[in-house]
Amino acid sequence: QVQLVESGGGLVQAGGSLRLSCAASGSVFSISAMGWYRQAPGKQRELVAAITSGGRKNYTDSVKGRFTISRDNAKNTVYLQMNSLKPEDTAFYYCNADLTEYLVATDEHRYLEVWGQGTLVTVTS
DSSP, X not given: OOEEEEEOOXXXXXXXXXXXXXXXXXXXXXXXXXXXXXXXXXXXXXXXXXXXXXXXXXXXXXXXXXXEEEEEGGGTEXXXXXXXXXXXXXXXXXXXXXXXXXXXXXXXXXXXXXXXXOEEEEEEO
């Protein structure tokens, strides 16, 4: 069973920095895109940043120049470096991955979209 485990959230003052990590574990065969989404209270979940297996990145406009997404393919891990944080960045942050799982018992490859459990980022003014 494939899981995404996030870490790195917390409480920070405006202008500060945090680094989120998300590691995929289990029977992962390959990972194409990985990304970070966030959801603030009363708002819809939105894409923050995404990165392909080839390293192509995209960001939502509100975080460009402040956030950096990166990944370590050998570790099946994606990171989100968040600098110059603002109170409006406060939200639950969720890791997402489009991946292929390999099932040894059936010699089967299966495509999955997997979500992490979420980590809370709180930015105070």
